Amino acid sequence: MIDVYSWPTPNGHKVHIALEELGLPYTAHPINIGQGDQFSEEFLTISPNNKIPAIIDSEGPGHQPISIFESGAILLYLTEKAGELMPRDIRGRFETLEWLMFQMGGLGPMLGQAHHFRQYAPEQIDYAVDRYTNEAARLYGVMDRRLAKREWLAADAYTIADIAAYPWIRPHENQGQNLDDYPNLKRWYETISARPAVARGLEVLADARPAALDDEAREQLFGRTQYQKR
Template sequence: MPRLSAFPITQKWPAQNPDVIQLYSLPTPNGVKVSIALEELELPYEAHRVSFDTDDQMSPEFLSLNPNNKIPAIIDPHGPDDTPIGLFESGAILLYLAEKAGRLIPNDPIGRYETIQWVMFQVGGVGPMFGQFGHFYKYAADKVANNSYPVERYTKEARRLLGVLEGRLLDRQFIMGDEYTIADIAIFPWVRGLSNGYDAEETLRLSDFKVVNAWVKRCSERPASVKGLTVPAKN
């Protein structure tokens, strides 16, 4: 395993095939962005499950790759100039994979930056705000039972962001038009999670966003999504 020997994380999660991309993740909205992209791009990879139940993300081995202790993270043994590279932050990984494969991002500079813009929309808006909504609505509901403010605040913001998406997708199949890109992959798992993970269809009145719902269905039914949404598999 010479190409990976410089990465301590491989001591905890040994590579079966050290010549392919190593993915350290869980099937969360952030995690599946990378597994879906890898499937779409048909890039060979090996998935390792980072269990939150046993605080794997806080282990010294994981922190050696991502000091921010969040999934997903990757190692590409054949990075730029055939040099191994480790990366964390899902938005950065999506951009790296798309550029490595030459797909899922437009070639023209204007289209490229517009796609990156929407990836940043997810990274800076959709992910944090939907995540805060889910936290207070589902996972910390008992802690705010006597304080409606957190759920009301993030419900309002989640619906605002869904409205932005509804407007963008009114006359488009995908975020960038007819072309499926990393912008779609970045955003749709989070929207899907509002119902699939948080069971918040009624609270967020998701039926109001018909165009967004149809888009999520299109994205979710792609073969790469069907596979990527389950990676890494449970042990």
Template sequence: MRDGPKPIDLYYWPTPNGWKISIMLEECRLPYVVRPVNIGVGDQFKPSFLRIAPNNRMPAIVDPDGPGGKPISIFESGAILQYLGRKTGKFYPSNERQRVEVDQWLFWQMAGLGPMAGQAHHFRQYAQEKIPYAIDRYTNEVNRLYGVMNRRLKDRDYLAGRYSIADIACWCWVVPYKNQGQQLEDFPRLKDWFERVGARPAVKRGFSLGRELRQGTLGDKTKAAEQARKILFGQRAQ
């Protein structure tokens, strides 16, 4: 008689991309073990982690019970969400037409909302030199993207119809809306959706995971914060 499923190793830090996977694991009720990757001190460059995530970015997972019962490692949050959806049959439909709807909004987040919001965070909060053009450029683009979601939610509760990995991915990047220079009151349907998703018990659990790990902010003036900025924002190929 086989025991329960083996826990998945979650390589994690509490950021929007990290929250995507902790929330999905909670939603799917999959057992997991957190392997903290402190991106402020350079854990993401350790050889053991690079074997799992060659792009030196978290999150990543190792599922000991992968396809064919053999371990599999996966990096990139969107790919992890799709894998966990296929593995469990939850929040990622098997019907091709419905799956395309989900994929459209997942890739929209990965290629648009996440990168643009990330740049808004950088230039509004972390950049040592305040560059008005960059701040306006990315703040306005995030505003446009919020408008896209607000229009999409005019006649539906969730981005792809039913609650899915697309909602999980996008919600995590709306969480820091204040850091992006946005006000949810300007987007009433988006605000309703944000509160609806955020009220889910699994979302609350996944979002709160590891909150104590992240002390301080990269925007402060401490020596530790300055070193973290150098690690995160000064990377080149070598």
């Protein structure tokens, strides 16, 4: 059994969707990042960077428990465990890894900044809004060009590269983007959205998340609390 310590955010959704696609048994445990659960000693034991998600697989390598943090590492572990969603040939594998790294190193961080400065920053900073909205548009363009002549991001197959990128495109309006401007990306997005396992993954812990952030949640997520020495 895999225990997933998570919250319904893009990085959490990546792992929830992968587990549903792979059919691996798991139990989801909410880590309410708006209430500071990510800073608890118990969670820091398995996620030293105090970020969700993290997992503990009681049936890890050699039938021994293993804990893993960082969503990209978790995706790699899950696909290795199940033997699916990752091409077996070396070219397809590294193509998938390229686009997984694209999401981890660029798409996620930059879209996250666009989301933050457009939705959550306590003051409007035009330079930051313009910078990250424009970078979001550039990254959307990269994906749109990639998908112009192929169905999926990598290896002509649905892989963890697609699973990693998809949740970050869902809040496109909050990033200042219109999918009609990226027809190939829109087709890809709609195809993934129609997958039953994706719909199930998006429902994981969905009822636990409040509709809006209160002052406490803003402090936990964006205030000085996250910078305290632990």
